[in-house]
Structure formats: structure tokens, C-alpha cells
Amino acid sequence: MRAAKVLERVLITIPIMLGVAVMVFIFMRLTPGDPVDIMMGEMVGISDAEMEAMRREFNLDKPIHVQLWLFLTDVLRGDLGTSFVKRVPVAELILAHLPATIELAVGALFFGLAISIPIGILSAVKQYSILDRASMAGAFLGVSMPSFWLGLILILFFSVKLGVLPVQGRIDHDVGLQEVTGFYVLDSILTGNRAALVSALRHLVLPSVTLGATLAAIVARVLRSSLVEILRADYITLARAKGQVEFLVIMKHGVRNALIPTVTVVGLQVGALLGGNMVVETVFGWPGLGRLVVSAIFNRDFPLVQGAVMTYAFTYVIANLLVDVLYTYLNPKITL
Amino acid sequence: MIAHIWYPLSIRIRLLGRGLAEFLRELRGHPSALIGGFIVLLYLAAALFAPYLAPHDPEVGDPRASLTPPAWSAGGNPAYPLGTDFQGRDILSRIIFGSRVSLGVGVVTVAISAFVGTALGCVAGYYRGWIDGVLSRLADLLLAWPFLIFAIGVMAFLGPGLSNLIAALTFKSWVEFFRLSRGEMLAEKTKEYVDAARVVGQPDLIIIVSEILPNIVHSILVLATLRMGYMIIMEASLSFLGLGVPPHIPAWGSMVNQGRDFLFVAPWISTLPGLAILVLVLSINLFGEGLRDILDPRLKIE
Amino acid sequence: MSQPLLELRNLTTVFPTRRGLVRAVDGLDLTVREGEKLGIVGESGSGKSVTLLSILRLVPPPGRIVAGDVLFRGESLLAKSSSEMRRVRGRKIAMIFQDPMTTLNPVFRVGEQIRESLRIHGLVDGRGRARRRAEIERVIQVLNDVGIPYPEESLRRYPHEFSGGMQQRAIIAIALSCEPQLLLADEPTTALDVTIQAQILDLLERINRERGMGIILVTHNLGVVAEFCDTIAIMYAGQIMEKGATEEVTTEPLHPYTRGLLRCLPRIYGKREKIRPIPGLVPDLATLPPGCPFAPRCDVVRPECREDRRIPLKEVEPGRWVRCLLY
Secondary structure, rough: OHHHHHHHHHHHHHHHHHHHHHHHHHHHHOOOOOOHHHOOOOOOOOOHHHHHHHHHOOOOOOOHHHHHHHHHHHHHHOEEEEEEEOOEHHHHHHHHHHHHHHHHHHHHHHHHHHHHHHHHHHHHHHHOOOHHHHHHHHHHHHHHHOOOHHHHHHHHHHHHOOOOOOOOOOOOHOOOOOOOOOHHHHHHHOOOOOOHHHOOOOOHHHHHHHHHHHHHHHHHHHHHHHHHHOOHHHHHHHHHOOOHHHHHHHHHHHHHHHHHHHHHHHHHHHHHHHHHHHHHHHHOOOOHHHHHHHHHHHHOOOOHHHHHHHHHHHHHHHHHHHHHHHHHHHHHOOOO | OOHHHHHHHHHHHHHHHHHHHHHHHHHOOOHHHHHHHHHHHHHHHHHHHHHHHOOOOOOOOOOOOOOOOOOOOOOOOOOOOOOOOOOOOOOHHHHHHHHHHHHHHHHHHHHHHHHHHHHHOOOOOOOOEHHHHHHHHHHHHHOOOOOOHHHHHHHHOOOOOHHHHHHHHHHHHHHHHHHHHHHHHHHOOOOHHHHHHHOOOOOOOHHHHHHHHHHHHHHHHHHHHHHHHHHHHHHHHHHHHOOOOOOOOOHHHHHHHHHHOOOOOOOOHHEEEEEEEEHHHHHHHHHHHHHHHHHHOOOOOO | OOOOOEEEEEEEEEEOOOOOEEEEEEEEEEEOOOEEEEEEEOOOOOOOHHHHHHHOOOOOOOOOOEEEEEEEEEEEEOOHHHHHHHHHHHHEEEEEOOOOOHHOOOEEEEEHHHHHHHOOOOOOOOOOOHHHHHHHHHHHHHHHHHOOOOOHHOOOOOOOOOOOOHHHHHHHHHHHOOOOOEEEEEEOOOOOHHHHHHHHHHHHHHHHHHHHHEEEEOOOOHHHHHHOOOOEEEEEEEEEEEEEEEEHHHOOOOOHHHHHHHHOOOOOOOOOOOOOOOOOOOHHHHHOOOOOOHHHOOOOHHHHHHOOOOOOOEEOOOOOOEEOOOO
């Protein structure tokens, strides 16, 4: 029964992905005027023949429904076109930049949850204590803070004032890391390169904190408020009346239930994590997908923008799928 | 016919007035919301009277005053209370003028989104059928996008500019209001007062606008307030990436971006406009949470 | 007579509120003998539930027990350390609750929730899988005892897959799993349909008969108590107004409040009488009047009832107590 629900949920993502691709196709048509004209606009000495060739490459010479069909079938085959500026397949560029972005997102998720879960639980258990009030005030600040500003403040404090953490990039170049997977932390462990591991982790700290701060703030708030509610429930009294120790009453009976709304919120926050990723990569010069997109936009490299934006949306759809599946395992009552 | 339509509306308007007075009374019990609301009013005043308040021209700087630190630090000049940027433009004046972009984009985006989203949500929830199907699928599709990615995608192809920015943000943010009002509409529709109105023979439009809408407008107001802060952060993020308003218009996000190159020598260029965003968004959220506690304790934003 | 199973002496539990200190349980004296079924009756807010929670020392903060004692087989529960107290909860004294829908943890299987009690008190010996098997056998046996059909499959179900009556049976199964000597039942039938109510009461009756388990049944339903309990205590505003053998209290009520409660009961058999409600509302415990708390609603009130002194609980006949100046 649960498997059927999961399968159903997986199937729902197919039309959504298709819709996302159609929307990306529409984005392109939002451009006022001819995309090729705009892309070529700043280049001097381009012949009309070359312009025509470019139009053919984007299928702009064909009727719109044919264009859409060609676009969708290409996407299905994993062909996202060729970068206009770099003359490399877009898919290749995206794959090359994805590990950096995923590493940062995982770092942010890890930081965000590692901070927010204990704080949420403690604040709920010690409701209205100083700890609770301080951390909820902090969380409120966290949801109101633009991440690019937080990033700069962290740089000013930890890099400039204290000089303990690096400002930019993923790794020091003199550590000689041999790339295996593209995930530097993983690679340095695989190759047993301690210096690289330390360097990669040091570079990861500030961007992860910046990106994970909002997530931490929101998760802490949701976890606290749902746990406060749950700790008043009858089944908590029953657990105590059974003679269960207080720690397990809270962790097993309380937190286990509070995780259900929390997971939903984490799922929604993955979207913010992906969007914020562009900002944070820009602040910290993190060579991932976000910076790739931003520079592609300035270069008017439309195929690359298209492909990267679609990759983000697909990632979000898949992340939501995973969260929903996790949810079915957390909540026996679900109807997906 | 006129009386038929006007009478229920006039009652609503009178009730609204009474509700407002009661709301203001209750607001006194929420000091943090009151402070938040007060600070938002200060920002609004700054935006409205920017030309009178700003000591300098925000767009033209004095190159001789380039990178003057804020007045309280060494080397500061009282003529430039918050210092200047590389081109010698007064940071305070630019922050004051920047409030126009932030508040303008925030208010306009939320207003359009709330209006469009609520209208569509009410129609979809009231009539169901194919129109609900189409709109709900569209909403699902938009929800498959992370907010900022969607806005960046739209901006990338539309090009920078104030109206493009508002369009990009609105394209996605109406969905929140659509989902809220549709859900509320579905719940309200089954209640007896709606049946009563129908039995009396009121037209659908009147039932929706003057019977049901007043019962769900609280939740929409609360959502609108809480979304406002988010929109301001989104606008600032886009401007920070250089995808928002054109660079010559003072906007907080682009000011932070321009200051990045001077972060180590002149940190005030970036940090102060960022602080302006933080304080405004914080105040809006404080006010919004107070509003929620008073108007609609059920609604919790995630 | 043997030592009582449970004895409450001057038990007093208070809740500080914005409008002052609320004495939810106010100097309660009660005794439950081995195998006795005691009913505590009162309107909502009279302190019945808090009494039960006080016995287990589970009064939710900021409420706390400020005076008196709870003696279980002569041992003070209030003097116990919290780990000693945990060995009493569930093992010696178990509790069942009013709303079965919210009393089972929604994310754990029913069998798991029963097994948890066994694990907490280490009731099943053995190791690893053998112990697990033995525990599950015990769970099946308890489910059988409380009349849940197909126990082998039922234990794998989640609470929401059970009906209200079945959920209440499962909660009773949790209570019975460790074979306690005293069962505290907080309105166990209120949330259920009448036919299911009768089944649950039958079940409790059988448990009492077969295992000699003492039961305190808290309810606002005098009819239920009259049918089920050996002795009855009428509570009002945290105090006992009248107590005695059920038969005597229901046929010859002494306290005006008890009489009022009995008049509220519709009769199916015998002479038709008009139902006469007790005038007024359940008192606000933060602003109780001086003297008798029932005075404002009493139909035979006298001036001295309102004097500022506590009216004593008087033994008018052996085993028959009443707190009223009429006696």
C-alpha cells in the first residue's frame, strides 16, 4: 500500500517535469525581440549567414510547435544544447559545476539541521526559558536577514577581523588535490589528502553557514512550535504514566511526531536553499552552478541559462519527491 | 438591483470600520508588532519624502569625497553621516532613495499578487470544475520552481528593469494567495450562511465578494504582510546579483553588491544598506506576526 | 480490615494562574481498598482529573502538589525519588484516559505501544529475539484479554486504523500489560457511543472481578458510577462533598449538590419526574466565595454557609461522610 503510494507520487513528477520544461521553453520566448539578435548584439562583424546558422541551431526558423517538440525531445535525451559563449555542450558544463553546488547545499543542510534540531527541541522543552527566548529571537532575525548580507558580515568578522577562515573559493590551490568525484571533501578523503581535507572544510564553513542560516531559523521555529503542541498531547501523558523516562518521552514520543511537520518545512526550504545558492556562490566566489548561471546571464548565453535553470527546477522537484517519500515513512496516516 | 448589491456591502464596510477600531485596540497588547509597524511607517515616510530628506543627490557623487567613512569613525565627515561610496555618493541619501525601490517593489508585487491570486482562488474554489483544474495545475507547476530561480529565469530573458522585476516576482507569488483563498473558499462554501445567501437569490459575484470574502480577508491580509518581507528580500537578492533594477537607480541590493569590491577598505558601503534591509524586513515580520496573532491565529507561515 | 491500597490524605494541588492561585484539588481525603471500585463524580473543572494525575505525580506544570500525601500500600508516593516513582507508574498504578483518539501515539503500531510498557518495566525475561517473541506473545495475550479480535494482526495496526472503542481497549491493554494493582480511569467512556460505553464498563468490571484490581473511575456521569462502583465520592470545586457506599449515596443523598446531581438524571423506569437542572454555573476556582463553595447554587443555603471558614467533612454514619452544615 505504501509502495503504491510512493509509486503514484513518483509518477506525478513526470507531468510536472514536462511542465517545467515547457515553461523554460516559454521563458526563452519572453525575450523581447529575437534571442539570436540579442546574443549576437555585442559581437562585431558577424555575417548574416552566421546569424542564419545560429537561428537554425536554435530551430528558430521552424514553426513554434515544432520548436517545442524538438526542444522537449532534446531535453529527454539529455541534450540541453550548446553553450553559446563557451561552445561546449550545456549538459557537460552543468555536470562539471554540479558537484560544487551539491557540496555546498549538503554543507548548508548539515549545518542548518545540526543547529536547528537541538535548539528547537530544547526551546520546546524549556519553553519561555532564557534559552528559548534568545534562540527564538535569533531565529526571527534569521528569517528576516538577506543571505548575501549575512555572508558579507561573516567574511568581515571571521576572515578580515579574526583571519581564521578563507574568503573565497573551494580550496587552497597549493594542497594539490586530485579530483575524483568533484566533491572536494569526499575526494580529499578518498585520496587520503589531509591538507586538502582541512582546506576544503575550512572553505566550506562560511558559505554553508550563510546558506543554512535561514533553513536553521525556520526549522528551529517549526520544530519548537510543533513540539510544544505535541508535548501537551494525551499520548505524552500516557507515555509518562507508563513509567517511561522523560528523555525518551520527549525524544521517542514527542520529537518523532514533531518531525512530521518539520520534514514538510525542510522540503519547502530546499527551494530556498537552491535559490539562495546562487547568491551565496556569488558572495563567496564558489565555482558552482549558481555562478555559472549568473555569468551566463551577463554573457547572454541563453542555452546555458535555460539548461541551468531547468536543472535547478528538476532538482527541486526531485528533492520534493524524496521529502514526500520520507514523509510517508514518518506519518502512517498519510495520503500522498 | 443597486440596493440589492449595495446593502450587504454597506454593512460590510461599516463592520470593517468597527473591526479596524477593535484591531487597533488589540494591537496595543502586542508591543513588538507596534514597534514593527512604527518602524515600517518611518521607512514609508523616508520613501515618500526622499527628495526632502536626503542630504545629497543619490546618483551624483563628489569624487573628492570618495570612500569617506561614516561620521562616527576616524576620518568621517559630518556632511556624509553614513559615509560615501567609491564615486563619492552619499550612502545615507542612497539608502533613503533605495527605500523607494524596496517598498515600491514589495508593495506593488504583493498587491498585484494578492489581488490576482485571491480573485482566481475565489473563482476556482467557488465554481470548481475545469477552471479550478486548469488554475490548480498551473499553480502546481509554479510551485515546482524555487522562488528565486524562477525570478532569475524570467529576469534573464526579460532583461533588467523595475517593471520586469515586478512582473518576474508577481508571476510566481500570486500562487500563494491563490492556494490560500481557494482553500478557504472551499471551506467557507459549505457553510450555511452561503446557502442562505443563495436561497435568497443573490448573484454569485455578490455572494463571493460581500458574503464570503469578508470572512477570508483576514487570512489574506496576514499572508500579504508576511509575504511582503520575503518579496523585499527577493528584490534585494536579484538586485544584488545585478538582475534587478538598473545599476544607476539606488537599490539596497545593488548597493551591497557595488560595495563588495571595497569590503576590506570601506565595509560601510555594503553593510549599511544590508542593515537597512534587515531592519525593514524584521519590522514587517514583527508587524505581520502580531497581525496573525490578532486576526488569524490558525494561519502559520512556513 | 487490611491496609488500604491507596490513601489520599489532605491532598492539595494548586495551579498558579494570572488571576491567582487555583486550588484544583483542595484537601482531599480518600481511601481505596484492595479490589475496590471507587467512583469520583463531579462536573468538569471540579478537580477529578487533577486528582488522578496527582496520584501519579504527573500534574502538568506550573501545577504542583503543595500539601498532603499519597500513600500506596502505606508507602508515600510523594516521598519517592523520580526514578522510584517511574517504577510505580504503569507497573503498580496504571491510568487510562478520556479520549482514546488522542491517547495513543499516532506514529507507532498498537502492539509496539503495549510492548513499550513491558520493556520499560523489564517484565519479560530473556535476550534478543527470544525476548522479543515472548513480549509479542504477552502483547497478544493482553489484546485477547481486552477483547480485541485477531490480536496477531491487530498489534501491527496503527491507532488510526482502530475504531474509538477498539482504541480504548488498546489503551486498557497498555494499562493491563504490567498487571498493576490499581487502575486510574479518567472518564474512559465519555468519548464513546453508548453501546461501546457499556462494553468498556463490562470489560473494566471483569478485570476488577478476575484480577482483584482496584479501580478509581472518574466521571461526570452519575449513572455510570451508580452502576459500576462500590463507593462513590462527590467532588465539587476540588473538595469532597459527600462520600459513601454507592447504594446509600444514590438512594439517600445527603448533600444538596448530590441531590441536585441526581435530579439531573433522566429516569427511564419508575415515576416520571421533571429534570431539574442545578441553577448557576460551575464555579471559577480562582474566585471562590468564602465558606461553602456550593452556597451560591444551593437551594437550602443558610447565612452561616457563607461565613469565611472551611466546612468540615463529617462522618454522619460509619463510612458515610458529608461536607454540609445541615448535618
